[in-house]
Amino acid sequence: MTSVPHPLPDDLVELIARRFRVLSEPMRIKLLDRLRDGGATVAELQEATGASQQNVSKHLSVLLQFGLVARRKEGNFARYEIADDSVFELCETVCGGLRRQLEEIEMLLEGGR
Amino acid sequence: MTSVPHPLPDDLVELIARRFRVLSEPMRIKLLDRLRDGGATVAELQEATGASQQNVSKHLSVLLQFGLVARRKEGNFARYEIADDSVFELCETVCGGLRRQLEEIEMLLEGGR
DNA sequence: AGTAGATACAACTAGCTAGTTGTGTTAGTG
DNA sequence: CACTAACACAACTAGCTAGTTGTATCTACT
Numbered sequence: 001m002t003s004v005p006h007p008l009p010d011d012l013v014e015l016i017a018r019r020f021r022v023l024s025e026p027m028r029i030k031l032l033d034r035l036r037d038g039g040a041t042v043a044e045l046q047e048a049t050g051a052s053q054q055n056v057s058k059h060l061s062v063l064l065q066f067g068l069v070a071r072r073k074e075g076n077f078a079r080y081e082i083a084d085d086s087v088f089e090l091c092e093t094v095c096g097g098l099r100r101q102l103e104e105i106e107m108l109l110e111g112g113r
Numbered sequence: 114m115t116s117v118p119h120p121l122p123d124d125l126v127e128l129i130a131r132r133f134r135v136l137s138e139p140m141r142i143k144l145l146d147r148l149r150d151g152g153a154t155v156a157e158l159q160e161a162t163g164a165s166q167q168n169v170s171k172h173l174s175v176l177l178q179f180g181l182v183a184r185r186k187e188g189n190f191a192r193y194e195i196a197d198d199s200v201f202e203l204c205e206t207v208c209g210g211l212r213r214q215l216e217e218i219e220m221l222l223e224g225g226r
Numbered sequence: 227a228g229t230a231g232a233t234a235c236a237a238c239t240a241g242c243t244a245g246t247t248g249t250g251t252t253a254g255t256g
Numbered sequence: 257c258a259c260t261a262a263c264a265c266a267a268c269t270a271g272c273t274a275g276t277t278g279t280a281t282c283t284a285c286t
Contacts, residue, residue, distance in 0.1 A: 004208050007161075008146045010139075012208075017139040019207045024134035025274080026126045033121045042233060048120075055275055057234060067214050076232055076283045086210040090203060094132045095117050095125075097199040101180050138244075155263060168245055170264060189253045189262055 022066045023090065027051060028059050032087055035069065039081035135179045136203065140164060141172050145200055148182065152194035
């Protein structure tokens with residue numbers, strides 16, 4: 001039971017918002033989703049997302065900066081992997097919320113039938 | 114155990130990112146944090162956040178659009194309240210991640226001493 | 227040393243959006 | 257019926273950033 005202060009101090013609000021901002025980009029979600037299968041090089045992530053090398057690299061640097069992924073140099077390659085498993089929990093929770101909304105809409109549709 | 118498809122289809126990736134985007138704004142986090150104490154009018158939320166009435170109203174409309182809050186008209190007032198409790202779980206998880214990062218840094222600092 | 231491949235860095239542009247200003251709209255009140 | 261209070265809507269602006277283009281760095285290999 002990790003309790004969070006309330007009301008949230010401004011600094012923490014800022015931190016939380018920043019964290020969410022990092023996850024608010026489809027490309028970064030895709031990268032993290034691919035990394036779920038284990039570490040990958042930039043080229044592999046490029047393949048998985050269909051984005052340009054520069055773009056992949058740029059997004060990875062953001063994820064790295066915020067500690068969501070880790071970088072390991074392997075010879076000429078750079079292997080990226082998930083560094084913070086809580087991102088999956090976050091995605092699960094979001095999906096749960098989406099699912100509930102969907103069910104609500106379905107309920108309304110069926111109720112009107 | 115609500116499992117999420119993998120790899121995530123593009124549409125779902127987009128939905129998830131949008132959801133995170135909604136939460137990526139400090140003002141909206143503040144509003145939700147205030148609503149944790151129960152429903153509130155626009156004026157009360159304005160008081161709690163220090164923002165302008167128009168700005169509060171605008172952010173509330175975003176939260177409403179994405180189903181995170183609900184609006185109830187009460188005479189001349191509009192009472193907003195949390196409609197999706199999963200936001201708190203999200204914030205808790207984020208805070209947990211932040212806490213872990215902080216501990217890591219502390220470990221490093223102590224290790225160097 | 228020279229070359230090729232893998233990755234990172236930097237500058238630029240286009241699109242999005244938070245906040246403001248100004249103005250409706252609706253509901254109570256005398 | 258004015259008048260006021262509470263809220264929402266619309267237009268505008270400034271700042272941020274995703275993606276691209278161009279280039280640099282770094283490593284392995286011959």
